[in-house]
Amino acid sequence: MTGNRPARALNTTLIVVCQSMQALAFGGIALFLPLIRGDLGISPSQAGLLAASGTFTYALMQIPSGYLSDRFDPKRLFTVGLLGTNLLALTFALLDSYGWLLANQAVSGVFRSLVFAPGLLLISRQFREDRRATAMGLYVAGGFSSNILLNALGPLLVEPLGWRWLMALFAGSGLLVLLAFAKLGSGAPRKAGAKPPTWADAREILSHRVVWLAGFIQFVRLAVVTGIAFWLPSLIVEDKGFSLGVAGAVVAIGAAVTAPSNFLGGWVSDRLGRPLAVVGVSLAMLAVTIFLMPFVDALPALIALIAVNSIFLQLYFGPLFAVPLQHVGTANVGLVTGFSNFCANLGGVTFSYGLGVFKDATGSFDAGLWALAGLCAAGLAVTWLISRVPARSRATAMTPSPREAR
Numbered sequence: 001m002t003g004n005r006p007a008r009a010l011n012t013t014l015i016v017v018c019q020s021m022q023a024l025a026f027g028g029i030a031l032f033l034p035l036i037r038g039d040l041g042i043s044p045s046q047a048g049l050l051a052a053s054g055t056f057t058y059a060l061m062q063i064p065s066g067y068l069s070d071r072f073d074p075k076r077l078f079t080v081g082l083l084g085t086n087l088l089a090l091t092f093a094l095l096d097s098y099g100w101l102l103a104n105q106a107v108s109g110v111f112r113s114l115v116f117a118p119g120l121l122l123i124s125r126q127f128r129e130d131r132r133a134t135a136m137g138l139y140v141a142g143g144f145s146s147n148i149l150l151n152a153l154g155p156l157l158v159e160p161l162g163w164r165w166l167m168a169l170f171a172g173s174g175l176l177v178l179l180a181f182a183k184l185g186s187g188a189p190r191k192a193g194a195k196p197p198t199w200a201d202a203r204e205i206l207s208h209r210v211v212w213l214a215g216f217i218q219f220v221r222l223a224v225v226t227g228i229a230f231w232l233p234s235l236i237v238e239d240k241g242f243s244l245g246v247a248g249a250v251v252a253i254g255a256a257v258t259a260p261s262n263f264l265g266g267w268v269s270d271r272l273g274r275p276l277a278v279v280g281v282s283l284a285m286l287a288v289t290i291f292l293m294p295f296v297d298a299l300p301a302l303i304a305l306i307a308v309n310s311i312f313l314q315l316y317f318g319p320l321f322a323v324p325l326q327h328v329g330t331a332n333v334g335l336v337t338g339f340s341n342f343c344a345n346l347g348g349v350t351f352s353y354g355l356g357v358f359k360d361a362t363g364s365f366d367a368g369l370w371a372l373a374g375l376c377a378a379g380l381a382v383t384w385l386i387s388r389v390p391a392r393s394r395a396t397a398m399t400p401s402p403r404e405a406r
Contacts, residue, residue: 022082027150060342061114068118107151120139214340223351245273279316
């Protein structure tokens with residue numbers, strides 16, 4: 001925890017706002033996907049590949065990004081990542097070729113990777129060690145907060161402005177917020193006496209069973225989050241038969257309950273000291289709500305179901321990232337976070353593309369949704385397995401190993 005309280009509050013606010021603004025670009029592609037597909041004349045599978053291309057490069061860069069965050073100033077990495085992400089969002093709005101849009105999203109994934117792990121490290125150092133899950137939940141809540149604004153106003157503004165001008169507006173706003181952070185935000189210096197990580201540290205971390213088990217749950221988490229976020233507007237418009245305006249309103253309602261749940265999940269986990277309980281309850285509720293989606297066609301019931309699903313969608317974000325740290329310690333948070341998010345984004349790649357393939361093959365999203373529900377049930381079983389592995393005590397987790405102390 002660095003700096004005085006007003007400085008920490010300003011730094012935390014800028015980090016969260018920067019994260020929320022860059023999330024607008026990805027959310028905008030998902031919301032306007034029916035319009036983008038119409039402009040480019042692409043199939044659902046091609047649209048899924050558009051999402052998967054960026055998520056794939058983003059996944060590949062997670063471990064290098066976490067490693068770099070532990071070695072260098074995360075503020076500098078965070079700034080470079082945000083600059084590249086927003087500039088690529090601006091150029092996305094100017095391109096007409098499907099091939100160039102694929103390339104744009106692939107490169108964007110590299111820069112987005114420099115936002116996630118460094119940003120988590122920056123915000124976690126604004127809080128005490130025993131409030132780590134709260135900090136991580138607050139960080140990702142920013143992205144869902146911006147989705148409320150996007151999905152509430154996007155369908156209204158797209159009629160007069162068009163999706164390209166709106167994407168350009170999102171990118172320009174992101175660059176302005178980034179400028180404020182670059183001028184006013186502070187870095188996150190390493191703790192006194194801390195040893196920069198080595199690739200030997202990475203091998204040691206990856207030898208721990210819980211890191212891999214938590215990685216599977218991360219795969220499930222982002223498979224669900226990315227699949228639902230990217231395809232929900234299309235599901236509501238194409239499978240349920242509602243307008244884009246209705247889709248935007250439903251997604252906005254979902255985002256409105258998801259945003260505070262990120263923070264709430266971390267807070268509950270830190271207060272109870274039981275992150276696995278939050279993870280297990282969340283996965284059970286996700287399995288049930290996703291399984292029921294194909295059967296619900298009435299708008300009021302669909303809104304209620306999506307709202308309940310959205311509460312648990314990211315409730316366990318902070319607790320899940322905190323789980324492996326209870327077992328391997330907090331000396332190399334960037335490496336652990338990078339591996340966790342690598343696993344998560346493999347799930348994001350699989351189902352951002354896979355749901356489009358299911359749609360092409362069957363004519364609906366039903367089979368893809370049932371596959372997601374099954375994954376959540378499998379994640380619940382893995383949560384039980386992790387609970388059988390003893391965690392390190394808090395004092396041990398905060399004490400460097402003999403290698404780290406050298």
